[in-house]
Amino acid sequence: MANSIIPLIILLLVVALFSAIGFAVYTIAQDVSSNTRAKMEKRNISFSKEGMKVSVKEKRDEEYKDQTQSVLVKVWNNTSFPAYKSRLWDNGASGKEDDVKRR
Structure with a gap:
């Protein structure tokens, strides 16, 4: 009778070990999924049962022009x-020096 209980105990320990590993993997996968979803929603991308939705972040015309x-x-x-010389300003050089250089 003792010989038939030992394999049963070993089987239960192995099943318990695999279930603990499976639970840990499931928990980690759910955490990664929720963190990824939160980061993507900050970037205006959302996932639903219908698929992925990308929304456009509104920018005012003034912000666009400023950037x-x-x-x-x-x-x-x-x-x-x-070699660029502006016709509108002399970039700090006086006009007399330019006249001397041209002659």
């Missing part, structure tokens, strides 16, 4: 035109 102008100003400030 565009900021980019253009940064590009202008970080470029250099070695």
Whole structure:
């Protein structure tokens, strides 16, 4: 009788071990899923039974123009035109020096 109980106890321990591992994997998968869903919803992407929905974040016209102008100003400030001479301003050089150089 003792010989028939030992395999039953081993079987129950193995089943308990596999169920504990399965529960841990399930719990981790649910946490990853909920964290990913929350991060995607912050970026205006939502998942539902019908599929994925992407919403467009509204931007006011003024914000769009400010960002565009900021980019253009940064590009202008970080470029250099070695042979460029403006007709509108002299970039710090006096007009007399330009006249001397032209002669």
